[in-house]
Amino acid sequence: MSRILESRPHYHFRPYNVGRWILWGLFALVLLLAPRLWTSSFSHTMLSQMGIAIIVCLSYNVLLGQGGMLSFGHAVYSGLGSFLAIHALNAVSAGKLALPVSLVPLAGGLAGLTFAALLGYVSTKKAGTTFAMITLGIGELVWSMSLMLPEFFGGEGGITGNRVAGTPFLGITFGPQVQVYYLIAAYCFVSTAALFALTRTPLGRMLNAVRDNPERVEFIGYSTQQVRYLAFMVSGFFAGIGGGLAALNFEIVTGEVVGAARSGAYLLFVFLGGATFFIGPIIGAVLMVIALVLLSELTQAWLLYLGLVFLFMVMYAPGGIASLIMMNLRLAAFGKLRGLWTSYLALAATACTILAGAGAMLEMTYHLQLNAALGPEMKFMGATLNTQGFDSWFGAAFVLATGIALFEVTRREFMREWGTIQEEIEKEIKRREAL
Amino acid sequence: MTTPALELRDVRKSFGKTEIIRGASLAVQPGERVAIIGPNGAGKSTLFNLISGRFRSTSGDILLNGRKIDGLEPYEVNRLGLARSFQVSNLFTRLSAFENIRCAVLWSLGYRYAFWRFLADLRDANDRTDEVLEMIKLDRRRDVLAMNLTYAEQRALEIGITIAGGSAVILLDEPTAGMSQSETRRFVGLIRDVTAGKTLLTVEHDMGVVFGLADRIAVLVYGQVIAFDTPDAVRANPRVQEAYLGSVLADAQVAAAGH
Numbered sequence: 001m002s003r004i005l006e007s008r009p010h011y012h013f014r015p016y017n018v019g020r021w022i023l024w025g026l027f028a029l030v031l032l033l034a035p036r037l038w039t040s041s042f043s044h045t046m047l048s049q050m051g052i053a054i055i056v057c058l059s060y061n062v063l064l065g066q067g068g069m070l071s072f073g074h075a076v077y078s079g080l081g082s083f084l085a086i087h088a089l090n091a092v093s094a095g096k097l098a099l100p101v102s103l104v105p106l107a108g109g110l111a112g113l114t115f116a117a118l119l120g121y122v123s124t125k126k127a128g129t130t131f132a133m134i135t136l137g138i139g140e141l142v143w144s145m146s147l148m149l150p151e152f153f154g155g156e157g158g159i160t161g162n163r164v165a166g167t168p169f170l171g172i173t174f175g176p177q178v179q180v181y182y183l184i185a186a187y188c189f190v191s192t193a194a195l196f197a198l199t200r201t202p203l204g205r206m207l208n209a210v211r212d213n214p215e216r217v218e219f220i221g222y223s224t225q226q227v228r229y230l231a232f233m234v235s236g237f238f239a240g241i242g243g244g245l246a247a248l249n250f251e252i253v254t255g256e257v258v259g260a261a262r263s264g265a266y267l268l269f270v271f272l273g274g275a276t277f278f279i280g281p282i283i284g285a286v287l288m289v290i291a292l293v294l295l296s297e298l299t300q301a302w303l304l305y306l307g308l309v310f311l312f313m314v315m316y317a318p319g320g321i322a323s324l325i326m327m328n329l330r331l332a333a334f335g336k337l338r339g340l341w342t343s344y345l346a347l348a349a350t351a352c353t354i355l356a357g358a359g360a361m362l363e364m365t366y367h368l369q370l371n372a373a374l375g376p377e378m379k380f381m382g383a384t385l386n387t388q389g390f391d392s393w394f395g396a397a398f399v400l401a402t403g404i405a406l407f408e409v410t411r412r413e414f415m416r417e418w419g420t421i422q423e424e425i426e427k428e429i430k431r432r433e434a435l
Numbered sequence: 436m437t438t439p440a441l442e443l444r445d446v447r448k449s450f451g452k453t454e455i456i457r458g459a460s461l462a463v464q465p466g467e468r469v470a471i472i473g474p475n476g477a478g479k480s481t482l483f484n485l486i487s488g489r490f491r492s493t494s495g496d497i498l499l500n501g502r503k504i505d506g507l508e509p510y511e512v513n514r515l516g517l518a519r520s521f522q523v524s525n526l527f528t529r530l531s532a533f534e535n536i537r538c539a540v541l542w543s544l545g546y547r548y549a550f551w552r553f554l555a556d557l558r559d560a561n562d563r564t565d566e567v568l569e570m571i572k573l574d575r576r577r578d579v580l581a582m583n584l585t586y587a588e589q590r591a592l593e594i595g596i597t598i599a600g601g602s603a604v605i606l607l608d609e610p611t612a613g614m615s616q617s618e619t620r621r622f623v624g625l626i627r628d629v630t631a632g633k634t635l636l637t638v639e640h641d642m643g644v645v646f647g648l649a650d651r652i653a654v655l656v657y658g659q660v661i662a663f664d665t666p667d668a669v670r671a672n673p674r675v676q677e678a679y680l681g682s683v684l685a686d687a688q689v690a691a692a693g694h
Contacts, residue, residue, distance in 0.1 A: 202541050202557070203550040205530075209538045212527040218509040219487065219519055220600060221542030230548055 027192070031185040035178055044177045046293055051184035052245045053285035055191045057273070059238035060266045065275030066199065067231045068211030069124075070132045073139030074239060074266045079258030080115050080142070081108030081240030083153060085247040086161045093165040101165055101174050102183055105244030112240015113233055120232035125225055127214055139260055146255035158254030161247065174248065184245050191238050196278060198234060207231045265292070268306075272313055274320025283321050301366050334428060336421045343414040350407035357400025360385060364392065438501040440465040440604050440634040441486065441517075446495035446505075448478075448485055455481050457658035458495070465603070468635040470649035474679065478658045479638040480522065483608050487519040488512040499604065514542065518602035522609045524589040528582040532573050532592055535581050537564040539599035563599070570629050571595040587618050591625065598629050605630050607637040611644050623647045654678070
C-alpha cells in the first residue's frame with residue numbers, strides 16, 4: 001500500500017475555481033436578463049447586435065491579441081458566413097434543405113471555416129507586416145468579387161431572406177426579435193466559453209508563444225505556420241457563426257459586410273476594448289454597437305469623435321479599456337483605489353469641460369457646413385448657439401481652453417499620485433516575497 | 436565504432452560570395468561534451484545555425500545519429516532530438532517562467548496542436564515543467580513574466596527552454612555571455628547538472644567555462660575545424676597556437692622592435 005502511494009509523484013490539489021464560476025454565471029445572467037431590463041424593440045435590436053459583435057470581436061482577438069496577427073480582412077470571414085447562411089436560410093424556406101433555422105448560423109460557421117482554410121493557407125504562410133498586407137489584399141479581392149458575382153452576393157440590393165421558415169420548434173418561430181435575441185445569446189455564450197477554453201489548451205498557449213517569439217517556437221518543435229493556420233481557421237469559424245447570426249438577425253445581407261470598413265471597425269473596437277485581455281473584445285463589441293447605432297444618431301460628427309478616441313487610446317492607453325480596468329483592479333486589490341477617487345472625479349469633470357468646448361466648436365462647424373439652410377441657430381446640450389455670432393465661438397473656445405488647462409493640472413497631480421501608489425505596491429510585493 | 440551523435444562532413448556555407456564555413460568536419464560521440472572555440476568571425480554561431488536548421492548549408496552533410504538533417508526546418512530538427520539555446524536570450528517575453536518552460540515541454544510529450552485538452556489537466560507536462568524549473572533554480576519565480584526576470588534568470592530560463600524537451604543533443608551558444616565571474620561559476624555548475632548524460636556542444640569565449648565544461652575542444656578558424664582533441668592536446672597543438680596566438684606574437688614582436 002505504501003509503495004503505491006510512494007510511486008505517485010505528486011498529489012495534485014486543484015481548487016474549485018469559485019471566482020470563475022461566479023463570473024460565468026454572471027455573464028449568463030446578464031445575457032438572460034438584458035432583454036427584460038431594456039424592453040423596447042429598439043434595445044432588443046441593439047442587444048442582438050451586441051451578441052453578434054461579441055462573437056466576431058472575440059474571434060478577431062484570437063488573431064490580434066492572442067496570436068499577434070494584425071488582420072485587415074476579418075470581415076471576409078464573418079461576411080462570407082453571412083452570405084452562406086442567408087443562402088442556406090433561403091434553401092430552408094424553399095424546402096430544399098432540411099435544417100432547423102436555429103442551426104443556420106452553423107452553416108455560416110462552416111463557410112467561415114472553409115474560407116479561412118482556403119485563404120488562410122496563403123496568408124498564414126507569413127507573419128507580421130506581410131501577413132497584414134495579404135489580408136488586406138484578400139479583403140479587397142473578396143470585396144471586388146461581391147460586385148462581380150451578383151448571383152451569389154446579390155449586387156447592390158443584397159440578398160434577402162425570411163427567418164420564419166421550416167417547422168417551428170416548441171412554438172419558436174424566430175418571428176419576434178426577442179426569440180432571435182435568445183438564439184444569439186445562446187450562441188454568444190457557447191462561443192465565448194469555447195474561445196476562452198481555447199486559451200487554456202496547448203494550441204492556445206503555443207499561439208501566445210508564436211505572438212511573443214515566433215523564432216524560438218521553431219526551435220521547440222512547433223511549426224509557427226501550422227500554429228497560425230490552425231488559429232486562423234478557429235477564428236474564421238467563429239467569425240462565420242457571428243456572420244450567420246447577423247444574417248438571421250437582419251434578414252438581409254449586402255456586399256458591405258465583407259468590406260474593408262467593416263474589417264476596420266473590428267480592428268478598431270477590439271483595440272479599443274483591449275486586445276491583451278480576454279474580456280477586452282467583449283467591451284469593444286458593446287462599444288462598437290453603441291457607437292455605430294447610438295452615437296451616429298446623436299451627432300453627424302460621430303466618426304470624428306470616434307477617430308479622436310481611438311487616437312488618444314493608442315497614444316495613452318495602448319492596452320485598451322480592459323487594461324485600464326485591470327490596472328485599477330490591481331490598485332483595489334492592494335486597497336489603494338480609495339485615495340484616487342477624488343483625482344478620477346477631477347479628471348472626469350475637466351475632461352467633460354474639454355468635451356463641451358471642443359464639441360460645441362465641432363458641432364457648430366458641422367452645422368455651418370451641412371445645415372446652413374436651417375439658419376444660424378442650433379441646439380447644443382440644451383443651449384442655443386448662434387453659429388455666426390462671435391459670442392458662441394468665443395465662449396466655446398474659452399470653455400475648451402479652461403478645460404485643457406485644468407485637465408493638464410489635474411493630470412499632473414494624478415500622475416504623481418499614481419507614481420507613488422505604484423511604488424508603494426512594488427514595496428508591498430517585495431515585502432510579501434521576502435516573507 | 437558507434438554512430439556519432441552529431442557529424443558534420445565537409446560542410447560549407449556562403450553568404451553571397453563570402454564563404455563563411457569552408458569545409459568543416461566534426462564527429463561528436465554520444466555523451467561527449469564539446470566546446471567550440473575560435474577567434475571572432477570564425478563562424479562558430481553560423482555553424483550552430485546550420486546544425487539547428489536556421490540556415491541552409493551550401494554543401495556538405497550534417498547527420499544527427501546517422502540521419503541527414505541538413506535541409507530540414509528547425510522544428511523538424513528539434514523533433515529528431517536536437518535543441519539549442521541562443522546567444523541573446525530568446526524567450527516568450529509576455530509569458531511567465533512556468534509557461535515558457537511548459538511550451539518547450541509540450542511537443543516532446545506528444546501534445547502537438549491539441550485544442551481539445553486543457554493544459555491544467557496535462558499532469559505529465561506540468562510535473563516535467565516544475566522539475567525543470569527546480570533544476571534551473573527558478574521554481575520560486577515561476578509566475579514572473581519572462582521580461583521581468585533578471586538577466587541571470589533570463590539566461591537560466593534560456594537554458595531551461597533548451598533542455599526541457601529532453602533532446603539528447605544540446606547546443607548552447609555562449610551560455611554565460613554577459614555574466615559576472617561569480618555568476619559564471621555558478622552557471623557552469625548548473626549547465627553541467629542539467630545536461631548530464633547528454634551530448635553537449637557549446638560555443639564559448641571564456642576559457643574557464645571551456646575547461647570546466649568540455650571533454651574535448653574543437654577549434655574553428657576561418658570556417659574549418661583545425662583541431663578536435665582533449666583540452667591539453669589542443670593547447671599543445673602548434674596550428675592552434677599559430678591561429679590563436681598569431682596576433683599575440685605579432686604584438687610581442689612589435690613591442691620588441693620598439694625597444
